[in-house]
Amino acid sequence: MRYTTLKLGEMLVRSGVISQEAMSQALKEQKGSGKRIGEILIEGGYITERQLIDSLSSQLDIEYVDLDIIKGDIYLSEYVPESIARSKYVAPIGKKGNTLKLAVTDPLDYNTLNDINTYSKMNVDVVLAERDKIQKRIHELYVSKQAKEAAYELAKAAEMIPKQSVDFHSSDQPIVRLVNMMIDQAVNLKASDIHIEPGEEHMRVRFRIDGYLV
Numbered sequence: 430m431r432y433t434t435l436k437l438g439e440m441l442v443r444s445g446v447i448s449q450e451a452m453s454q455a456l457k458e459q460k461g462s463g464k465r466i467g468e469i470l471i472e473g474g475y476i477t478e479r480q481l482i483d484s485l486s487s488q489l490d491i492e493y494v495d496l497d498i499i500k501g502d503i504y505l506s507e508y509v510p511e512s513i514a515r516s517k518y519v520a521p522i523g524k525k526g527n528t529l530k531l532a533v534t535d536p537l538d539y540n541t542l543n544d545i546n547t548y549s550k551m552n553v554d555v556v557l558a559e560r561d562k563i564q565k566r567i568h569e570l571y572v573s574k575q576a577k578e579a580a581y582e583l584a585k586a587a588e589m590i591p592k593q594s595v596d597f598h599s600s601d602q603p604i605v606r607l608v609n610m611m612i613d614q615a616v617n618l619k620a621s622d623i624h625i626e627p628g629e630e631h632m633r634v635r636f637r638i639d640g641y642l643v
Contacts, residue, residue: 430536430555431490437466437537441476444484451475467535482557491536491555496522496562505529506570508549517541520558520566527551532558532566572618572638582610 433440438452447455447470459469470476486493505521506514508529514520517538523530529551531542536555546553558566611634615623620636627633635642 431488433489433537437485437535440488440537441470441481441484444488446480446484447476465535465538478559482559485536486557489536491557493557494522494532496520496532496558496566499523501566501569503570508551509545510548511567511571513541513544513548514567514571518560518563518567519545520563520570522556522566524551528554530554530556532556532563534558534560534563568639568641572641572643582614 435443438456441447442449442452452475455466455469455473455475458473459466462469464472467481471478471481482493485491499522501522505524508524509519509521509531518534519541520532521529522532529545529549531545531553533542533555534557536542536557542553542555611623611625614620615636618636618638620638622637622642624635624637624642625633626635637643
């Protein structure tokens with residue numbers, strides 16, 4: 430990545446992607462919105478996301494990656510706090526030695542990159558990706574990890590339940606406690622469905638969250 434002191438708007442104007450007049454108007458719209466200028470430009474139809482990515486990639490010498498063809502690793506989530514990932518649209522997608530690879534929408538957000546560098550205690554290498562694909566990857570990394578951990582705990586708890594018949598009217602019975610655990614986990618994860626897949630020796634529990642079964 431080639432570092433620069435230029436702001437995003439200045440880079441886009443300089444590259445000819447947008448006129449100075451249009452940028453000035455977008456900057457007025459940004460005031461008080463709480464959004465970054467890139468979001469304003471795309472949502473306002475000033476430029477397309479593809480134009481933004483191509484311009485940043487060319488001027489900053491940053492690689493673009495298609496996250497749809499890169500397999501995610503939920504354990505990478507430990508290197509980036511979920512709050513930062515969601516608010517700044519940053520997703521960890523790889524780790525090699527002491528370097529953490531991040532997919533970002535705004536490589537000029539140096540404060541966020543420095544925060545991740547400090548938190549992870551790793552060097553940071555960035556690549557560009559579409560915002561919706563980064564959001565999908567964040568979901569896979571953080572929500573799916575929580576759901577899988579919860580499902581695993583429930584499945585292990587189910588294995589401890591005696592196979593003989595029990596009194597289902599007692600809240601102290603293991604099977605009743607297990608069902609209550611499932612419901613509590615589903616509520617915490619904001620899951621719309623609980624899928625129970627019994628086997629001869631083991632039981633698999635999965636949750637549907639934001640349309641994804643995990």
